[in-house]
Amino acid sequence: MSELSPNLAQNGTVKNIDSSSTVAETEDIDFSKLSERPRPLTMERQRSYDERSFLSELSVGMSPRLSIRNIDSYPRNMDHFENVFSPSRRSGFNTPRSAMEVEPHPMFAEAWESLRRSLVFFRGKPVGTIAALDNSEEELNYDQVFVRDFVPSALAFLMNGEPEIVKNFLVKTLRLQSWEKKVDRFQLGEGVMPASFKVLHDPVRNSDTLIADFGESAIGRVAPVDSGFWWIILLRAYTKSTGDSSLAELPECQKGMRLILTLCLSEGFDTFPTLLCADGCCMIDRRMGVYGYPIEIQALFFMALRCALLLLKQDDQGKDFIERIVKRLHALSYHMRSYFWLDMKQLNDIYRYKTEEYSHTAVNKFNVIPDSIPEWIFDFMPTYGGYFIGNVSPARMDFRWFALGNCVAILSSLATPEQSTAIMDLIESRWEELVGDMPLKVCYPAIEGHEWRIVTGCDPKNTRWSYHNGGSWPVLLWLLTAACIKTGRPQIARRAIELAESRLVKDSWPEYYDGKLGRFIGKQARKFQTWSVAGYLVAKMMLEDPSHLGMISLEEDKQMKPLIKRSASWTF
Ligand code: GLC
Numbered sequence: 254m255s256e257l258s259p260n261l262a263q264n265g266t267v268k269n270i271d272s273s274s275t276v277a278e279t280e281d282i283d284f285s286k287l288s289e290r291p292r293p294l295t296m297e298r299q300r301s302y303d304e305r306s307f308l309s310e311l312s313v314g315m316s317p318r319l320s321i322r323n324i325d326s327y328p329r330n331m332d333h334f335e336n337v338f339s340p341s342r343r344s345g346f347n348t349p350r351s352a353m354e355v356e357p358h359p360m361f362a363e364a365w366e367s368l369r370r371s372l373v374f375f376r377g378k379p380v381g382t383i384a385a386l387d388n389s390e391e392e393l394n395y396d397q398v399f400v401r402d403f404v405p406s407a408l409a410f411l412m413n414g415e416p417e418i419v420k421n422f423l424v425k426t427l428r429l430q431s432w433e434k435k436v437d438r439f440q441l442g443e444g445v446m447p448a449s450f451k452v453l454h455d456p457v458r459n460s461d462t463l464i465a466d467f468g469e470s471a472i473g474r475v476a477p478v479d480s481g482f483w484w485i486i487l488l489r490a491y492t493k494s495t496g497d498s499s500l501a502e503l504p505e506c507q508k509g510m511r512l513i514l515t516l517c518l519s520e521g522f523d524t525f526p527t528l529l530c531a532d533g534c535c536m537i538d539r540r541m542g543v544y545g546y547p548i549e550i551q552a553l554f555f556m557a558l559r560c561a562l563l564l565l566k567q568d569d570q571g572k573d574f575i576e577r578i579v580k581r582l583h584a585l586s587y588h589m590r591s592y593f594w595l596d597m598k599q600l601n602d603i604y605r606y607k608t609e610e611y612s613h614t615a616v617n618k619f620n621v622i623p624d625s626i627p628e629w630i631f632d633f634m635p636t637y638g639g640y641f642i643g644n645v646s647p648a649r650m651d652f653r654w655f656a657l658g659n660c661v662a663i664l665s666s667l668a669t670p671e672q673s674t675a676i677m678d679l680i681e682s683r684w685e686e687l688v689g690d691m692p693l694k695v696c697y698p699a700i701e702g703h704e705w706r707i708v709t710g711c712d713p714k715n716t717r718w719s720y721h722n723g724g725s726w727p728v729l730l731w732l733l734t735a736a737c738i739k740t741g742r743p744q745i746a747r748r749a750i751e752l753a754e755s756r757l758v759k760d761s762w763p764e765y766y767d768g769k770l771g772r773f774i775g776k777q778a779r780k781f782q783t784w785s786v787a788g789y790l791v792a793k794m795m796l797e798d799p800s801h802l803g804m805i806s807l808e809e810d811k812q813m814k815p816l817i818k819r820s821a822s823w824t825f
Pocket of ligand 1: 384
């Protein structure tokens, strides 16, 4: 091990290799069964007339930036992109499409260069992108390929007609899933996907080795609940974008999905359909009061279940999972839409809640004490608009806004069309708070003082308006843009992208910004943070060609109609 030297993005270096970490030489799955080229695009023919005409309308006018600015007549609903394959017809190009067709912003080409510099190779094949290429800072684990960080990179490559790296990544991480994972003497569930991995190169033996972290090396020792969900979501994005279902159909992939599902669908003592988890098990990977039933995990859970439903085979083993997924989706959407949703009317109802109700007919089911409603929410809640709050559990509602969960709720159609519209209304009317000078606040508002001490355990990295505690993360731009397109409000995305363009390159693609308005480069932010780069690229490409949205968006399932009381403040 001591002789190993890294082969990370050609110029990465590896320090402090934890000798207790799991290290294993991995072998490639025999993928000879996989077609090298995507399957014939039979689904292409099934595009609806609406989609075809919409696409041609857009592609005619998409080249001028003007057309992006002026599309106020985007369809309110992009549902028809859901169940059709929209394979990219490009492949093998090194130059992004936009460079040829539109007059791109100069930073677009620069972003592509940065993204390519971040590639990580395993035995000569690209398998992912490094988290950050910042040589000025101590690496910690930023020299790794993070599963969640790779998602925007993967989408950028898919949108640019380069699916190979995404396939390699999916296959590699699937192999890692089968490793035995232990924290001290405790063995983790079989289905757990890694938070991150890195490639070590031994120049003497000229061999590559993978080293992965499932939470056993992570700060805080938390397993990444989101990784498995992102993996399934990405598998569907790959399938949808290429039209190649042979990867998803492989027995290894089917099994990988079933293992992830086994973990999150297992029966226990739960009284709610939401998924119970530890603090810091997702993008916010430190103690931030996001334990219990955080919105980020619930939205990703919902989306992954829906993607799995599209990908699982109806065979003996698959059938049972499909049944369980359908039941869970039903209960989960009801629970989320009813109890996590907050708008003016809901807030007023909670404000007037009676407590200590014991019966099936209780209105205040979780016994939330109205005095626990924080002051800020009364000013923050606009007359029009609403959102899914951060967490709901017995006697506890975390009223904070979390960007990722709300955007994924829109993309997965966990949010009803009305709720999606309301979320966008909220973003528009609370622009200064949620976007400010740099998109987008990971959560709002920051916690400070005594609350910060109790909730974060005095975390010096998560001081108020910094990092996970109210910091602004450029990566979230792609999620915001996707949500904007889906709800027919691209002008909001355009405004956010313009803000990002005014600073990101100048500031060398920071990981996050600090301050109430996001005016300062984050205290400990890495520069050349890959997902800041990729998030920008994906946002740009999606806005230029909204048909890309289909790979990351799911239409509303009419079977899951909500039973929620609608707020009188909503106008449609
Ligand atoms: C930080 C972020 C986490 C991300 C990692 C690598 O730990 O909180 O979400 O995956 O950096 O960029």
